[in-house]
Amino acid sequence: MFGERAEVDATVLGDGDPDLAVVGGIHGDEPSGVRAIRHVLDTEPDLERAVKFVVANPPAGVAHRRYLDVDMNRVFPGDPDSPDRERRLAAQLADEIGGSIVLSLHSTHSSTNPIAFVSGKHPDAQAVAARLPVEHVVNHDPVVDGAFTSCKRVVSVEVGRQLTDAATTNATKLVRSFLRMTDALPDEPTTGSPDFHTLTGSVEKPADAEDPQLLVDNFREVSEGTTYATTSDAEFVADDSFYPILMSETGYDHIFGYRGRRAGDSLQEARAAWGTPLAGDE
Ligand SMILES: [Zn+2]
Incomplete structure (x- = not known):
């Protein structure tokens, strides 16, 4: 207001x-x-x-x-x-x-x-x-x-x-x-060695879905033909392979979450997949 x-x-x-x-x-x-x-x-x-x-x-x-x-x-x-x-x-x-x-x-x-x-x-x-x-x-x-x-x-x-x-x-x-x-605090940071993905779309869920069950894990590839979720009256089968990202049974009303693809094991590979401009171009 x-x-x-x-x-x-x-x-x-x-x-x-x-x-x-x-x-x-x-x-x-x-x-x-x-x-x-x-x-x-x-x-x-x-x-x-x-x-x-x-x-x-x-x-x-x-x-x-x-x-x-x-x-x-x-x-x-x-x-x-x-x-x-x-x-x-x-x-x-x-x-x-x-x-x-x-x-x-x-x-x-x-x-x-x-x-x-x-x-x-x-x-x-x-x-x-x-x-x-x-x-x-x-x-x-x-x-x-x-x-x-x-x-x-x-x-x-x-x-x-x-x-x-x-x-x-x-x-x-x-x-x-x-x-x-970023050197705001002394000491060595705890760092990770993440993998890299690209979000490609959402995974729909009927708004009135009863008892939604997710059968796959986030960031584990789901192959084509796999049943990735069920509700009391439906099964959801992957048309294509994908990586589940932020998928959950009840996190969102109309979607289970998102689908993605792998972009690489290193930042360099991911940047090539993403077409990221060089740092100097920012
Ligand atoms: Zn938030």
């Missing part, structure tokens, strides 16, 4: 102008990112570089809702004059982060292990994602429009299962790894 105040909540730690940022709470029903930011701020870390910590959608967080007007992670770069709160917040957030390197924290219904999401267009974000302690890095460009990752140098991470303590623990570890890898 127009006129209602909605402001991102930003805190800077460390000396100077920040060119690093940690963002939580784009979705108000995913508190783990905001809790991780609070944990890190509560320890009053002695940062060697300035870092901006941002709670992106406080009104949705207070309401414990994913969003109030529109899904904030589909409306970047946002619009400061929109009647929709999330469009105004997206514009504010894009402005707050400028060209910073950003870690944005989300949580999910489908996975307990962290997964990073990037744009195929932004090599700096990919370079950060490839070093985070995650098992998988996914380019979601072909399927999502207007995600925060469409801004340069933004990595989104699904830290774990929504509303679990484990998700908050993962998120806190990821923030520390990110701050170490």
Whole structure:
């Protein structure tokens, strides 16, 4: 509703102008990112570089809702004059982060292990994602429009299962790894050696599906002809082989989740598959 105040909540730690940022709470029903930011701020870390910590959608967080007007992670770069709160917040957030390197924290219904999401267009974000302690890095460009990752140098991470303590623990570890890898904190970061995938589409689920059962695991290839899910009155068979990504029985109303293809075992292979411009082209 127009006129209602909605402001991102930003805190800077460390000396100077920040060119690093940690963002939580784009979705108000995913508190783990905001809790991780609070944990890190509560320890009053002695940062060697300035870092901006941002709670992106406080009104949705207070309401414990994913969003109030529109899904904030589909409306970047946002619009400061929109009647929709999330469009105004997206514009504010894009402005707050400028060209910073950003870690944005989300949580999910489908996975307990962290997964990073990037744009195929932004090599700096990919370079950060490839070093985070995650098992998988996914380019979601072909399927999502207007995600925060469409801004340069933004990595989104699904830290774990929504509303679990484990998700908050993962998120806190990821923030520390990110701050170490960018030399904001001393010590060697915990890094991973993820594989790389490309999101290619969604996997439909009837809205009135009763007793949906998922028969496959995320990131394990499903071959053509395999029954990947059932409901009380239907079986769902793969027309083509695919990799399930963010699939779950009840995470979304109209889809089981997403399908993808493998893009490689290394960042170099993935960039070739994604047609990523060289870093200097950004
Ligand atoms: Zn989210």
